[in-house]
Amino acid sequence: MTPTTDRQLLLKxxxxxxxxxxxxxxxxxxxxxxxxxxxxxxxxxxxGKTSIAEDFDTPYLHPMLTVQKWVEELKLIVADTLAEERIDSQ
Incomplete structure (x- = not known):
């Protein structure tokens, strides 16, 4: 994946x-x-977000339920990753 693709995926x-x-x-x-x-x-x-990763690995639990549970934290993780990528590209 190129940085542009990574950024596009993060934005999506x-x-x-x-x-x-x-x-x-x-x-x-x-x-x-x-x-x-x-x-x-x-x-x-x-x-390394182990609590969230463990929830995603819970058997018989659809991953979308984990997304809903952790949505605010996931938004922060994505935003932080986008910010780091922006800094790295400068």
């Missing part, structure tokens, strides 16, 4: 999380958004 993740935060429990999962959920899982594991 941010938009997805904003939408989820706005509708939270009323959010319906769109299978087309699976790649965003998978990207969030990779990001929290890469950032």
């Amino acid at each position: 993740m941010h938009g997805f999380l904003e939408e989820t935060a706005a509708t939270n429990e009323d959010t319906t999962f769109d299978p087309d958004q699976e790649y965003l959920v998978e990207a969030l899982i990779r990001l929290v594991k890469a950032r």
Whole structure:
């Protein structure tokens, strides 16, 4: 992945999380958004966010429930990653 692709994916993740935060429990999962959920899982594991990563690994629990539970923290993680990427590209 190129930095531009990474940034585009992070921006899509941010938009997805904003939408989820706005509708939270009323959010319906769109299978087309699976790649965003998978990207969030990779990001929290890469950032060492073990509590969130453990929730994603809970058997029989759809990952979208974890997104809803941790949406505010996930928004911060994505925003921090975007900010770091912006600094690195300067």
